Amino acid sequence: MQITVNPELKAYIDPLTPDEHDALERSLLAEGCRDALVLWGDVLVDGHNRYGICQKHGLPFETVQNPRFQSMEDVHLWMIDQHLGRRSVSDFQRGVLALRKREIIADRRTRLLASSPAPQDLPPEADAMPSPASVDAAAPAVPEARPLNSREDIAKAARLSSGQVVMIEKIQKQAAPEVVEALKAGTISLNAAAAVAGLPEEEQKAAALAGKDELKLAAKRARDAKKKPQAEAVEADGEEAPASTDELQTLRAKVTELQAENTALRLRVSDLQAQLEEATSA
Template sequence: MNIIVKEELKAYIDPLTPDEHDALERSILAEGCRDALVLWGDVLVDGHNRYGICQKHGLPFQTIQHPHFKSMEDVHLWMIDQHLGRRSVSDFQRGVLALRKKEILTERRQRRMAESAEQLAAAPGEAGAAEPAADAPWEGAAELPPVPALNTREAVARAARLSASQVQQIEKIQKSAAPELVAAVRSGEVSLNTAATVAALPVEEQQAVVAAGKDEIKQAAKRVRQSKAKPKEAGEGGEEKLNSAGLPPVTAESATEAQIKALQARVAELETENAALRAQLAALQG
């Protein structure tokens, strides 16, 4: 059997974590590959991890054809729906998938409306000519069930089993978060709310905060929230004093214990360097 693995389909859904992949491999070695791989012609659509494990260990597997796919869009929508229904998918992943589905459906709707307009323009005034529904299936794909529109944030939230505010947070993360912050959300290290808040910082500061660890990420989110809740400090001439993140500068009142310790450590380092330089200067003078 000639099975084609397309990298774009393999990477379309977030990969399993190493622990999840190891657990799947142990299950297949103990019980065999129980679920059939889904194909579209020769193209592997679902079961990339199972296929790789079976190939690695020379284990048999079953395949089934999905008869209703008419385009790669249909494949993508099916893959998204499959993963939206799985309990192991995180809130962030479900939100990303639902937003991706919305994008596909929006593009499909716009394309069909453009095609319908072209048809009407080509045959003006033709009796009985009616504009097809924007969500009508492609010609020849009547077997596929209709796909509900996702034209509002609430509809996306229902598809992802999330709240509208969570979807809004995911949109902020996708738009403004540094790759390191996105990775922290995907791994479950930080919550959606915290990541969306920290995403308001410049990218360089996000990267520094993530590198400092989970506690510092939470502290950064706290500082951002406080800056929005309190009046901004006014400087000379009534101008606001803000740092590069658009936040008030750190003061003795707002500094965290970690920041104070870091500053104290830096002062100690500078004092040591100064002492060493003075010793070198004295040696040269002598």
């Protein structure tokens, strides 16, 4: 049987860690390859690790075709859904996969809308009714995936919280590759990686290369810097923070109150001096 390994598909999902690969290899040697490899034509879609181990040890395996694939996008969406349902996939990996799914669906819908004819270009209703045969022929082989329009949708698809999705988006956009690798390896938590991603890239790299303890310290520095009040940041620049309208009104009222108290005290002192003079002259 001809089986083609597409490097792009093989790399589409993060590879197993060495420990996970060793555990899979021991399982296949002990129990055989029980799950069929999924093919699209002769292209291997699911089971790259099992296929490699079976080839290495000469183990038999079965294959199954998925006739519903019509495009590489269909393959990608199927692969994403398969891995989103697996417990062994980390929170970060599930978030990344759900974000990929959102992009694929959004791109597909954009192309569909762009290719749809305008209402004025449609034929009359009587002529536009397709025959049952044409409907069956034109029906998509893969059901249209529901769009992920919000962070809540993405979080639900990935079994995460909306806050975790925000952190994963930040890591994807700002984290140095070394920090991402540390996160995938379990050296740093998702929360800490998102904090470190807010630091300058060179500082991120240095912390990742220094190891787990330095990454924790870098995350603490990033959090502490974020907690500093704005007034301290302005003071560090040698400038005074501009007061808001409410603050100015409060200060003016306080000045007026103090001035009134000062005037009252002066009158009181004058009265006491007058009384003292009268007592002395008597």
